[in-house]
Amino acid sequence: MANILAQGNYKVFLDAGFTTDAFLLDDPTRGQLDNTTYKLDCTTQYFEVTDYVQAVTISRGRRKFREPISAGKCTIRIDDLNGDFSVVNTASQYWDPVTDRLGFQPTRRARVERDGQLLFDGQILTYDQQLTLENDSLITVSCSDDLKQLDNTALVGFTPTQQRSDERIATILDRPEVNLFTGAGQRNLAVGAALLGTQAVEDGAPVQDYFSRIYLAEQGRIFIARDGVFTFQPRVGRTLNSGTVSFSDKQDGNVPFRAFQVVYE
Numbered sequence: 001m002a003n004i005l006a007q008g009n010y011k012v013f014l015d016a017g018f019t020t021d022a023f024l025l026d027d028p029t030r031g032q033l034d035n036t037t038y039k040l041d042c043t044t045q046y047f048e049v050t051d052y053v054q055a056v057t058i059s060r061g062r063r064k065f066r067e068p069i070s071a072g073k074c075t076i077r078i079d080d081l082n083g084d085f086s087v088v089n090t091a092s093q094y095w096d097p098v099t100d101r102l103g104f105q106p107t108r109r110a111r112v113e114r115d116g117q118l119l120f121d122g123q124i125l126t127y128d129q130q131l132t133l134e135n136d137s138l139i140t141v142s143c144s145d146d147l148k149q150l151d152n153t154a155l156v157g158f159t160p161t162q163q164r165s166d167e168r169i170a171t172i173l174d175r176p177e178v179n180l181f182t183g184a185g186q187r188n189l190a191v192g193a194a195l196l197g198t199q200a201v202e203d204g205a206p207v208q209d210y211f212s213r214i215y216l217a218e219q220g221r222i223f224i225a226r227d228g229v230f231t232f233q234p235r236v237g238r239t240l241n242s243g244t245v246s247f248s249d250k251q252d253g254n255v256p257f258r259a260f261q262v263v264y265e
Helices: 146-152 165-174 207-218
Strands: 010-019 044-048 053-059 073-080 109-114 117-131 137-145 187-189 221-224 230-233
Touching (some): 137 146, 146 207, 146 221, 165 187, 165 207, 165 230, 207 221
Antiparallel strands (some): 010 109, 053 073, 073 137, 109 117, 117 137
C-alpha cells in the first residue's frame, strides 16, 4: 500500500498593525516613564487567518542563470465569508480605529508557517478585494520578502578595496546609507570564490543592481531564506564527472543519435 505524504500543519498570519505594548503619552498606565511593559518601539499584533485561506503560493530565487535578483513572493487567497476582511467594513474585528482603515494593508507584515517553522515572512505589497455576482468577497494579498528593501536603497558613491564577493556584500550592507540586516543572525554569508576589484561605485546606484553585478561575477545566489535571513551562497563549482554514456553517429556499439542541442541558461 502506498504511503500518504504528510502535508504538515500550515498556518497563515497577517499583521493588523494594532499595537499591544505601545507607550502612550499622558496615559496613567501606558504613559509611565521607564516602565518595561509599554515601549516606544512597540510590537504589532498578528491574527491567524488560516481558516479563511483558500490557497497560498510562495516563490523565491531565480529560474534561469542570468535572471536578475528578485525578492521572494507570497500570494494569499482568502474567501471572505463574513466580510471581516472587507476594506469598508468598519465593524470588522480587524478594523484599525487609529487609522480608520482595515488593519490589513500595504506595508504591514504577513507570515506563513508549517509545523511551527517559517516558510515565508514579508511585507504586504497589495491588498485586493473582488466582489462576485454570488455576493461573495475574495481577497488577494500579495507580499514580498525583505529583499525588496534593496530596490528602494541607493548607494553613496565610493571606491571599495579589493575584496572577496562575500566581504563586498557585507561592506555594502554595513554602509550607513544602507544599514540592512545588521542584527545578530540576520545574515548568512558563505565565503565567496570571486575576488572583486576596486572599481568605483557610482553615486545613486541601487543596491539591488550592484548586488546583481556581484552575483554575476560570483555565479552564486543572493536571497532571503525562509526564516528571514539574508543569505549569500557562492558558486557551486565543478560538479560534473566523466560521462557514463557514449553517443556516436557510427555503428560502433555506442548510443546512436541523429541530432543534439546544447542549452545554457
